[in-house]
Amino acid sequence: MSSITNGNVAEELEVAAVEAGQGLQVPEVLPILPLRDIVIYPFMIVPLFVSREKSIRAVDEALGENRMILLVSQKDLDKEEPTGEDLYATGTVAVIMRMLKLPDGRTRILVQGLVRARVESVEETGEHLKARLTVINEQPAPAASLEVEALIRNVRASMEKAANLGKNISPEVMAIVANLDDAGRLADLAASNLELKVEDAQSVLDVADTAVRLRRVNELLNKEIEVLTVQQEINTQARADIDRSQREFYLRQQLKAIQSELGEGNELAEEIAQFREKIETAKMPKPAEEETLRQLKKLERMHPDAAETATLRNWMEIMTDLPWSKVSKDNLDLSKAERILDEDHYGLEKVKERIIEALAVRKLKEKPKGTILCLVGPPGVGKTSLGRSIARALNRKFVRLSLGGVHDEAEVRGHRRTYVGAMPGRIIQSLQQAGTNNPLIMLDEIDKVGADFRGDPSSALLEVLD
The missing domain is CATH 1.20.5 (Single alpha-helices involved in coiled-coils or other helix-helix interfaces)
Known part of the structure; x- marks a missing residue:
């Protein structure tokens, strides 16, 4: 298989091979060299690495006969042994200018595209792929077409703009673009320097009509310029952010030095x-x-x-x-929860059954919200210890808030920050104490909450629990 080693060479339009269609006899059958990640156009001069056995044999056969080979791109880049169905229908007949055998068994060749060719059929039975092909004669653009002239100017201007926006186009290529009047060659040269995806590059190779091909290249150029513009904006923004960060760092270092001098x-x-x-x-x-x-x-x-x-x-x-992002992972195994409740408490069958039901509903819901269970009973029957057992069953942290005798609503809601000795409310303190943002909170003695001139804590609790 072949893979490109460097970009398109600026020698594309130099007089290095015979002009397409003038004194050039292309055989009807040629060996095929499948290309993975590149589409080669006529008059391109490109170095290729050949590493697959069938591809190396195809190159050897071409060198032994007329040095001509058909370069066709693969549809699936990952396929190691492509068949005729895996190749595009249009390729480029190329001449092998140089060949070098490398110590690792690969072959390095320098090829130049000659003409477009359509693959009529592929022979897969031999040592390598062979194609029966038909040379595609290009349809030249009308000599005095205003549209073609406008497209040529647009492509030249777009290439220059792309180069100014940071596209890696060599000065030699830009010089050729500025002096090239042939619409077909200009379209191929521009497409070969855009680093297009194989599908887009192949769509240019497939078009024999020069004017249509130039229009397609103009569309691809405009799309590339839009991408380059956005890319430049992102780079400019990133550079501005870096400059701002460096300036802040420098000023902070100065501030540290001044404070150090002042002690x-x-x-x-x-x-x-x-x-x-x-x-x-x-x-x-x-x-x-x-x-x-x-x-x-x-x-x-x-x-x-x-x-x-x-x-x-x-x-x-x-x-x-505060544990903003620390979460306990719930354990919703109902059998384990039932076992833990039975271990910690004897009897209380109805209470346990109601707790298991609440856990089952939580397990069924995909995104359960916070659940409130109200435990009522005389002192000492096990309300607080039941809460501790539920927390153990759920694998959550347990926090107990005793609200008996609380008269100030600031105990629940928290104090204003401007007060001396201001503290957050009991709920926030319990989150801090638990170390996770989803503990099981037991509001103990909630019926003993009082109310006086400092406010009504029960109203504040209603707001917090809502």
């Missing part, structure tokens, strides 16, 4: 670095991460001894310690 800010700078590292590893939701980073920048600009610094530091500690 201040070192501890705070270390804390800020730790907070930033925690934020990166916490995998917070985007709004929470943006707000946390905004407050971190604010903390960075504060004096270490300012009163607000301590408040903001506490808030940052709470935000970064």
Whole structure:
């Protein structure tokens, strides 16, 4: 099989072989060299590596006769031994200009395309593939066609634009494009330098009509320019982001040096670095991460001894310690849950049955929401221990909140950050204590919640649990 080793060579249109159709006699039967990842056009000069046994024998036969070989691309690039059905119907008759045997058993050849040819039939019985072919005579463009002239100018301008946008087109090729007036050769030259997919490149080779082929190449060029434009925008944006990051790093280093000279800010700078590292590893939701980073920048600009610094530091500690992305994986094995409930509690058959039912519903639902179970009974019958057993059965962390005698709704909802000694609510504290974001939370003594002038905790609980 052949695979291209380097790009299209700028020697394509140099006088290195006989002009197509002028004094050139192409045999009706030629050996086939299947190509995996390239389509070769007439007048292209390309080096190829040949490594498959059948392909090497095809090259040897061509060299022993008239040095001509038919280059045809494969439809399936991964097929090692292609048959006639695996090859495209149109290929290029080429002449082998040079051949070099390599020590690893491969053969390196230099070929130049001569003319397009249509494969009429493929002989697969011999040592290599042979094709009975018909030379395709190109239909020249009308001499005074305004459309062809416009297409030639468009293709030239598009090639220049693609080169300016970063496409790897050599200056020699650009010089040939600028001076080439033959529409057919211009179309082939442009297509060979676009690094097209095999299907698109083959669609250009299939067209014998010069004007239609030039129009097809113009479409492919415009598509390539759109891709290159977007690619350049992405590169420019990435470069701008890198420049901004480098500038921030440089300014931070200067700030550290100034603080070091003043003998201040070192501890705070270390804390800020730790907070930033925690934020990166916490995998917070985007709004929470943006707000946390905004407050971190604010903390960075504060004096270490300012009163607000301590408040903001506490808030940052709470935000970064919360288990944003740590989740316990549920174990919904009902038999195991029943066994655990029986191990921990004797009797209570109806209660256990109701708990198993709740777990079964959770198992049936693809995306179950949070479930609330209300356990009612006199002190000492095992309500709290049942909650602990459910957590063990589900393989979740267990947290118990005692709400007996709670009068302040801030205990549930949390205090304002501006208050001295402000703390988050009991629910957030329990998440922090559990270390996962889906623990089983037992709200104990919920009927003992009181209410006074400081608010109604039961109303706050209703909002939290809703």
